[in-house]
Amino acid sequence: MATLIAPSNHSPQEDAEALRKAFEGWGTDEKTVIVILGHRTVYQRQQIRRVYEEIFQEDLVKRLESEIKGDFEKAVYRWILEPADRDAVLANVAIKNGKNYNVIVEIATILSPEELLAVRRAYLNRYKHSLEEDVAAHTSGHLRQLLVGLVTSYRYVGDEINPKLAQTEAEILHDAVKEKKGSYEETIRVLTTRSRTQLVATFNCYREIHGTSISKKLVDEGSDEFQRALYTAIRGIKDPIKYYEKVVRNAIKKVGTDEDALTRVVVSRAEKDLKIISEVYYKRNSVLLEHAIAKETSGDYKKFLLTLLGKED
């Protein structure tokens, strides 16, 4: 369930004109930007971009970049892009920063196979490189194998599972992930090629055999990048909602707040399942997500996030 509140009918032309007016004169009228863009679906936003360019002969995205600043700008920028294009940008930033590979794992494990394909297509269009090409060029060893395997996967989507395989592969995961014995090759194969349904069956087998969840105590202070990526992959496949709740929780909890992570989850999920993530957050933390966010953010950035959460005044 989405949190975004958008009118069923809107006039792209009126929106474009109101935005243009908000940019004109001294300073920017941020409120208008928030009120309009924070209440439009992905389709409506693309219409506004198109009409804006037609009327004013300039790129709305570029204009926004020059008008607003900081976390607010980042959030609006990510929001106005089409989802596949946004994820391509997020992936590229993660590759360049060279340490936030969990963003890549998140995209690769949580999106549907067709959505992931759309991201790869958008990435090619933007950067004239393939996503896997850039991932592979910046990593090595098991980390490369895992990440490239994840971003290039095109998994079977369907209910057919093989229970025997789930048992065998639960043990493969156990040996490598918990016992840390043997090679990671087989673990990478299982996690990068099996369908989500099959993997969930495998994780359930794991719990039945070993009495504990596979994602429990998988990483600690001493874990390396590969192990953290493995952990993210398992959690992203196992339960996307719980995964996102934890990303938001950690982002808020962090000293200084991790705005990038917070923005990413709100912007990526506001039209999808942010309502459910927010409910799970409340159950886990006994604090409403909007209150927690309001406490840790400020200004237009705060207003914009709360608008996407469907909670502005």
Next chain:
Amino acid sequence: MATLIAPSNHSPQEDAEALRKAFEGWGTDEKTVIVILGHRTVYQRQQIRRVYEEIFQEDLVKRLESEIKGDFEKAVYRWILEPADRDAVLANVAIKNGKNYNVIVEIATILSPEELLAVRRAYLNRYKHSLEEDVAAHTSGHLRQLLVGLVTSYRYVGDEINPKLAQTEAEILHDAVKEKKGSYEETIRVLTTRSRTQLVATFNCYREIHGTSISKKLVDEGSDEFQRALYTAIRGIKDPIKYYEKVVRNAIKKVGTDEDALTRVVVSRAEKDLKIISEVYYKRNSVLLEHAIAKETSGDYKKFLLTLLGKED
């Protein structure tokens, strides 16, 4: 350039009825099967399948399988499928046989990125597994890394190349492939992620630096499966026409003839570039391809292949 000769207008209904008539009574009228199906484009063949099923309430492909036999049946069966579906079948047979991985390398390196994607989609539909899932489950080590990397690739298609990268990566290939020193990891990365244009530039650099083609003397009697797959990948990327010419040449030269390989090339390329392959074959062997094939094959199988070559009487 294609070799297939097909009428620009045909009646799918008349074709379906003529085929049905060819199946009826004692024995099958193979000549009609060849005359009709051997002269229809992929689109026309799919129309015939659809209309045949509508009129006679049976699957034309299944009926054909029960009517004809041997290499002829295999060739007609492969021919009547849509290209992506055919390649999915070829890949699956190769995985099951467990030793003809060059078919998989061929599909993954010669098809365009979108065509390869269509094969992966067709594979999923047919087998309820992903192509990479089955490849990975049947292989290990470097062979797995190479094959999975190739079949999951979605390469940049465009003219932009990075000449400096071509030089660096020519040396990476040289060290691993010729000197056999260091790990194959980087070689696999380069071959599975770079665009075809970039790789051709890299191979050209290789030749300039080392005075010899990268594919020269790459494999010998002692080469293992991985090295053979690597060799096939390099040749498929480097020059598909020359690659196919050699596949056909070896298939014909082989004691007893390799009908599977011969059928694969004729059926896969008859609507694409079989004319050029055939010209290159003639230059290389001073024998017309149709004569060479006619000498090594017989009966309906021979007639069918020659029809696809545009050379029946």
